Amino acid sequence: MVDMQPTTPRKTVAILGPGGVGGLVGALAARAGHRVVFLAGPPTVEALRADGVSVTSTLFGDFTVPVEADTVLRDPVDLCVVAVKHTALPAALDRVPASLVSDGLVLPLLNGVEHVDTLRQVFDPASVAAGVIRVESTRTAPGRIVHGSPFAQVDLASRTAPPARVDSAAEILRGAGLTTRTRDDEQAMLWDKLTVLAPFALLTTRHRAPIGEVRTAHRDELVELVTEVATVGRASGGTVTIEAALSFSEGFPPGARSSMQRDAEAGRPIELDAIGGAVLRAARSHGIPAPTTARLVAQLA
Template sequence: MTGTTSGRDGRSAAVLGPGGVGGLVGALLARSGADVTFLAGEATAAALTEHGVHVRSRQVGELHVPARAVTRLDRPVDVVLVAVKQTALDHALDRVPPEALGDGVVVPFLNGLDHLDVLRARYGTERVLPATISVESARVAPGEIEHTSAFVDVGLAPGAVEPERVEAVRKLLDRAGIETRVYADETALMWAKLSFLAPFALLTTTYRAPIGDVRTAHGAELEALVREVAAVAAASGAPSDPERTLARYERFAPEAKSSMLRDAEAGLPLEVDAIGGAIVRAADRAGVDAPLTRVLVAGLGG
């Protein structure tokens, strides 16, 4: 990968959406010596430029980095990390015109499946590197990030991106302390996260309750939904292990909430269509039924 700017480690990155995920990842990259540009609205960009990004992390402790923040990509970079919500994607992409990207790679950290088609149509299939991220992190104010998990894990799948570019992105993230693995199968990577996330998000948000309450009061529904989503995943060509998913929920702290529930509590737009809607559309494509998912999506306004 060759961008026209570089940090001390020879890599440059732009972070579209410096919220809980983007702010954390951008700060970790900056700490590692990467040349990072944050892309945000005028007020947020001004706050980051003046005060930098401050992270309080269970994993790395206190972290403060200066920030270069602009409202629109103004120079080529090696990597653009897309860390906005699906509900804000169309508007946010105006900050990254295809002609401004140079020969950089777009790495999306969004929930769901459908954003990959949107990004590939805009930037080209060979420029979009499918990815997932597992982390619990929230923006409490512009440039103020609370990272509450003891991990930041990224999965990459090459898609049509050249192998050397995939490896360059992996190394960039790895140097920042972000555990990053490359998977051969894009479908398996994307469904592994969605199969876990969808039941968690849909049920905690429907009942406005953390996972402990859902396990106790709605355990049968949780199990049924996990198995239904696993069947859609399998019909879509992805490995499926509902028992493993249910076991992961059992290990969650009872007070754990999905990001969708936190958005609902804050009165923010919900990613019902990106998460639940993606399951319904996949079920339709595969010719399988997903009645429980449909009811939950409809009930949440998706």
């Protein structure tokens, strides 16, 4: 296990959901010298207490850190990273008493746009920020994390938390080694990620094919879907134009598969409602037709 050398003032960090994202972020924070408490179900808690969290990463190196783990949060924290899948969010939130995050920041790194308001109904809005992570990281077993992307970038923004709290959380993440930016516009940040992600996730899952095959065999459908989602995204506060969204969809490596597709193939619940469902609800609220999105969501449901 690595020696922990504090690089920034020692803070207390909770990680709700020690999976691909939470495990990586928490292990990096622990390696940077922070007190990290992972919150999970009993079998995962037992595994983490026994063996810590191991990370395999070309960017951050291979390392193992001892960590604390518990089924509920028991002490106040400076930062609570929420990194469960959206389908597990309501049950997982029972592990975090609101009073223990009231002086800190709750930072969800889930894909989707609507969960931030859910968190503001559970916690004081002054303690809630929105976050977006760009990374490819997989939990291969409890406490075993394989980080495959040559990047790991977190963006934070909040329309309800004081900027000093957001900055202080950003400092923890930056000090842990993650490329970290604070942004002014929460809605733009969330919708820009969803605009790029939703077509990739829905079409690779629907056709059980990597994006390269989707681009060639289902091109018209891809263009229709990207156009719909980008139109909805712009109406919802996003900045990604249809042209930019199309160009993003061209930029994925041909063999790229989405995590929604991997979840579907493994028989796990998929984040369909948080991704496709959210686009449809926003389309309806803006009076924008979204027939391709609606058909794909119905087919995948």
